[in-house]
Amino acid sequence: MVSARPPTEQLELRPFERGMAGSERAARRWTPAQVRDVDKAIRDCARFRETFTTDDVWAEVRSSDPDFPITKGIGGRLNAARHAGLIENTGQTTIARRGGQHDHAQRLSVWRAL
Secondary structure: OOOOOOOOHOOOOHHHHHHHHHHHHHHOOOOOHHHHHHHHHHHHHHHOOOOOOOOHHHHHHHHHHHOOHHHHOHHHHHHHHHHHOOEEEEEEEEOOOOOOOOOOOOOEEEEEEE
């Protein structure tokens, strides 16, 4: 039987850190080319929009590949862009509006370029 408990090192992390670790694990399910596509979409959204959310990033990615796998890994890629000094969180949120099976009306962070 498989234990549902996270690894011991996960228990020592704060909730936000556990969430980011989960996002980074999900992002590893993409191919390296797909990670580059997501990173490019984040850069493009930052370059061409005053503010943006993951809805905008997904629209950018899926405009070139409608079958691109949508995962929670996008949080890890946004965090990487933030650590690289490309974007920052505005502290604002909005409700998801992408529609379809991945729209759960969740709150999305609003980002802007630096």
